[in-house]
Amino acid sequence: MEPSTVEIGTVQRLVDLHFDLWNDTDPQHWRDKFSQVYTPDIIVADYAGMARGYDSVAQLLQRVQGQHAGFVFSPQAATWNHGLGRVTWGYGPDRQPALVRGEDIFTIRDGKLASLHVFIEKP
Secondary structure (H helix, E strand, C coil): CCHHHCCHHHHHHHHHHHHHHHHCCCHHHHHHHHHHHEEEEEEEEECCEEEEHHHHHHHHHHHHHHHCCCCEEEECCCEEECCEEEEEEEEECCCCCCCEEEEEEEEEECCEEEEEEEEECCC
16 A cells, blocks of 8 residues: 555544554553554654654653653544644643643554654643
8 A cells, every 4th residue: 555545544543543552551451552553663753762663662652651640642633645644632631631732743554653753832
């Protein structure tokens, strides 16, 4: 499947699974979910560095959840444009679900997310 011909339904399904995973606080669930959502060589780049592969992404996920206990991601609908996707999101506790706002720019390969570049809005 060429990157530009990915159906928006596939894009949204992957984005939904991605955020379900990032809102799941049980590391025992992550390994099974990783293989459903990400390519084995997934790259996640955020302000603190770059995670490559499942183990590194799991460490990143633990760091984010550990620093922000009780926060959850609230994504908007994903968009897709010739091989690149974008999803904006809020991140925060129940009373302030958009305390942090940002967006992920992503690629898809072989029906899974292959890269995510995370941008956080600065106040």
